[in-house]
Amino acid sequence: MKGRTDAPRDRGWLVGVIFFILGLGTLLPWNFFMTASMYFNRRLNKTERSNGTVVSHKEYYFNNWMTLLSQLPLLLCTLLNSFFYQRISEMVRIAGSLVFIFILFILTAILVKIPMEEDRFFSVTMATIWFINCQHWIIQRSSLNFWRDSLTSPFSFVCVCGCVCVVVVVCGCGCVCVTGDTDPETAALGYFITPCVGTLITLLSYLLLPRLEFAQFYLDKSRSYEVETANELLKESGTAENGKLYGHDNGSLANGGASGEEVEVKGAGVSPKQAFLTLEQAEVRDRKSTVMEVFKKIWVMAFCVVFVFTVTLAVFPAVTVDVKTIYPGKWEPYFISVCCFLIFNVCDWIGRTVTTLVQWPPKESCLFPGLVVSRVVFVPLLMFCNVQSRSYLPVLFSHDAAFAFIMMLFSLSNGYCVCLSMSYAPQLVTPKDAETAGALMTFFLALGLSIGAALSFLLRLLV
Template identity: 50%
Template sequence: SARGQKTGQVVAFIIFILGLGTMLPWNFFITASQYFKGRLGASSNITNSSSGGATKDYNYDSWMALLSQLPLLLFTLLNSFVYQWVQERIRVAFSLLAFFFFFSLTAGLVQVDMEPDTFFSITMATIFFINVCSAVLQGSLFGVVGLFPPRYSTLFMSGQGLAGIFAALAMFCSILSNADERLAALAYFITPCVATLGTLLCYMLLPHLEFARFYMKRSDTAEMSKELVSSSGQLLQRLNGQTDRHREKLTLTCLCFFFFFPPFTENKELEANGKLDTKLIWVMALCVTCVFAVTLSVFPVITVRVQTVYEENVSWKKVFTCVCCFIVFNLMDLVGRGAPSLVMWPSKESRLFPVAVLSRLVFIPLLMLCNVEKSRLPVIFRHDFAFITIMALFSFSNGYLATLCMSYAPQLVRCKDCETAGSLMTFFLVLGLAIGASFSFLLGKLV
């Protein structure tokens, strides 16, 4: 009916907003890199004026990336236990309220003068705890979105992809506002506060929509029926299905063990028919790890330090990092994520696929040889256009190859193993982010 279609469109919009809300913390903190480094640098100069004005290097970008990805990795695993003990509504509401609290705290600190060590410690603690909540929120919302038809999962992922562009545009507007630096930073951090409240309101509205209730109540009804009518053959079948799904989710806690002992049972007959290949699934897992390890090793720790050659153009200099680093990266990454819907090359069986993934290693020296501030290395790619071109290829390949990895993995296992394959790939994705964040410390010192 027309009413049902309208309700379905509202649900689609809400799920898109939920996807956007889950990625706001990471993107707003990473995009505000210049604000935090400027705040720490200015404070350090004031504090150390008696010792010649030496500025303490807090290595903000590397610590921010590491303290974002480690809790995300840990609590992605622990969430497989949490979902059994705490209701989904409580998990989602608590996580979003925590987002609001920590963003409000960060916005409040904009107007507060404090010792740089204290400011750095509070900021790092905020980043750690906000990513703990982010891991719980993402795991919970993926479960909610999974109750709806597949196209709603695509909308959720699209919302996550646009979160980076949203944060970059918010920073761009705050820079162009020509307001006082602290006032601009305050407006910037108030934006995710408002967006988080909007996300919470959308989530609270979702169960009240008829279209959403239809899909969400199917799960609730199945749970109640399992307890009340366990003798029904059909309900027993549902129970077994739910038990299998729970068992698959619990494999998250054993993924490190599975790295050495693959969880997919060898079956020569299925392998002969091309329906199961345990070697290829592990190739995909290692590939997605490599993709994100390369990305986080240089983004943002190296990329935010690249400067424009047009130093005399004050307006361009102010927005250069925001535009050429964050907007270009997020836009081309989003394009890369959408490209596999048009073409998927190399194929999952091709030996060129891991070669293409490993070839992204070339972006590490390419970006390090750009016009990096106070670089110890020779500057080969000095012009802005060279940096923009490298960033565009770097971000496009990140989105494209990561999407291929996540798409190919479920095709390489039996139907009943698809959810476990998805969980495995998610773990190795986050593992790649953590490895890249750790490696960024070394690369940051090299330049």
């Protein structure tokens, strides 16, 4: 975009604050449910005694089902978003999804105070997780172009910072709720009211943004730029078609049949061998590659992104959330929030950020797939941590520091490898096929998340 010297000022950096809130709000649903696993497991796995004997209850594997049902909607919502992209406006899609998430979080908060049989509570919670994550992925897919194109890069960076800070907010909220003598039910109620307020603030911020003079200026510039670009492309396309029909497009036809017509290319620096291009060659040059042709070029990166997320989701959070501290007492309620969720999200962000400075191994190197495959070592390492309860494997890394260190390396490598895979893929194809490559990588990203979530059931049983 050009000609933005007449832009109004962002008074009080209000647009920047709103973008921070939008980044924060879009990741609230997944993080709040993921870090509330202690509440759900406590409610589903109640210990009762009958005549002095402990009555065993059905194991619900809440963490595994939560992970699976959180990731499966990605593929479905990517397809739905592609279908509804031209039929439903971006504002309706994003605002409608935020309203739906707000209603579902209110329902979750109300259920805290309503006694319910375990099977029914499990079914309602799983349905809530499914629908909340459907709306979450719709927001993510709908807002990609908005974050990328609407405003200048500093605001995109602020939005990313909001996404990173969400885990700090969630972990801080969880720590506050378990502090003091508050009973678990009241703490859970306060915990789920927080995302209700956060989602409402995000919705109001999103509706306010287009009404601000500064944001409106860039939104209008973005739309006019898109229209101008589309008109130029249509004009060029029309000129090219006319050249084919009338036999001239900055050149002339020379001695050709219907299928062997040649276009004379005039201009400085054109060699005699390049002076004539058949129309068929020109069409082949401008034609987009098929999906299979693009896949053959990026299949290594597709494998890498699938493998990275398969390894990550196989153990996080289904296995890692059950790791116990060796220091029971005041530290115990904060252990998982800090050593599992906080460390993972912060180090994952650091790993992604490092790729802006260092991109090694290069995309052509066989070392990169080897680096990705080597992450499989984290699966046994985390399974050998102090995961409770366990049936088969011994505990080799019982200390809290060992678990925290493994989580740091695990999350750093996750962010680094994912970011490189997603950025390398479009570089392996021509610019006209970059969009197809990005769509394919999104599909394989969803595939990796789903495979990893499904594999987590088996790995948790093997511990």
